[in-house]
Amino acid sequence: MSTAVPTPIDHSARYRQHLRACGFQAKPASAWDARAAQSSWKRRHDDYSEAFLARLDLSGVDTALDVGCGPGLLSLPIAMRVGHVHALDYSAGMLEGLRAAINRDGASNITPWALSWTDDWHDVPRCDLAIASRSLMVPDLEAALHKLDAHARQRACITFATSPRAGVPELADLLGRDWVPMPDHRYPINMLLDMGREPQVDYLPESVRDVAQDADGLVRQTVELFGALDVDEEARVREWHARSPQHRFGTAPTRRWAFIQWATSE
Numbered sequence: 001m002s003t004a005v006p007t008p009i010d011h012s013a014r015y016r017q018h019l020r021a022c023g024f025q026a027k028p029a030s031a032w033d034a035r036a037a038q039s040s041w042k043r044r045h046d047d048y049s050e051a052f053l054a055r056l057d058l059s060g061v062d063t064a065l066d067v068g069c070g071p072g073l074l075s076l077p078i079a080m081r082v083g084h085v086h087a088l089d090y091s092a093g094m095l096e097g098l099r100a101a102i103n104r105d106g107a108s109n110i111t112p113w114a115l116s117w118t119d120d121w122h123d124v125p126r127c128d129l130a131i132a133s134r135s136l137m138v139p140d141l142e143a144a145l146h147k148l149d150a151h152a153r154q155r156a157c158i159t160f161a162t163s164p165r166a167g168v169p170e171l172a173d174l175l176g177r178d179w180v181p182m183p184d185h186r187y188p189i190n191m192l193l194d195m196g197r198e199p200q201v202d203y204l205p206e207s208v209r210d211v212a213q214d215a216d217g218l219v220r221q222t223v224e225l226f227g228a229l230d231v232d233e234e235a236r237v238r239e240w241h242a243r244s245p246q247h248r249f250g251t252a253p254t255r256r257w258a259f260i261q262w263a264t265s266e
């Protein structure tokens with residue numbers, strides 16, 4: 001008896017199923033507004049942007065599109081090396097941060113766009129390069145990848161989490177909570193292959209953990225992640241915090257990111 005060829009995998013459907021299993025709710029733009037106001041955003045994310053920019057191929061790039069640009073951690077340094085950057089974000093707070101940074105640095109070649117992944121990008125010029133850094137936790141990942149690809153004449157580049165934030169699986173174990181990790185970089189890589197692209201994958205080093213996190217901060221973060229804690233659970237989290245700095249996690253982006261870039265077509 002001959003063995004049948006396996007049926008093709010619908011990565012997009014599996015991604016949507018995975019999001020449902022996690023109880024994923026798309027964040028409204030307002031959820032990002034408050035984060036933009038954190039003055040320490042830049043300092044905390046410096047390791048990440050350095051690692052990202054070291055891998056980004058800007059050869060032959062005159063125009064770049066930065067989708068989900070935030071306060072411009074990448075748009076600003078990229079603008080120093082190319083002719084023009086179009087920086088797109090749906091959060092008014094993030095764009096306010098970007099405008100402040102543009103004024104501070106006197107950058108005259110960045111155009112902010114208040115748009116989301118699902119809006120019409122008709123007015124946004126197609127660029128040589130399009131990037132989406134840490135901004136792809138969207139309900140329809142395949143559509144977003146197609147959109148980014150179509151807006152890039154030469155190359156596109158994304159980062160996507162390879163794993164949950166450091167400390168979260170350990171905390172879930174400690175509390176005996178059910179918890180499903182979010183979809184990881186395997187989904188976009190497979191979707192890009194299905195799109196006929198050749199994704200080149202690299203991995204950014206994990207940032208140093210924020211060992212300055214105090215016990216109260218950890219308890220607050222645990223409640224945000226897993227909901228209310230009873231007295232015994234809170235005591236366990238505090239003990240865990242006291243036991244070893246290795247186990248603490250703070251507000252720094254302590255997760256490993258895959259850096260994925262590919263050539264698009266003219």
Ligand SMILES: C[S@@+](CC[C@H](N)C(=O)[O-])C[C@H]1O[C@@H](n2cnc3c(N)ncnc32)[C@H](O)[C@@H]1O
Nearest residue numbers: 032068069070073089090091094116117133135
């Ligand atoms: C973690 S921040 C990353 C910012 C920047 N790209 C970086 O790597 O430093 C995610 C950004 O994506 C934006 N974002 C999230 N979902 C979006 C959507 N559906 N449309 C447009 N922007 C979105 C958020 O407002 C936020 O500025």
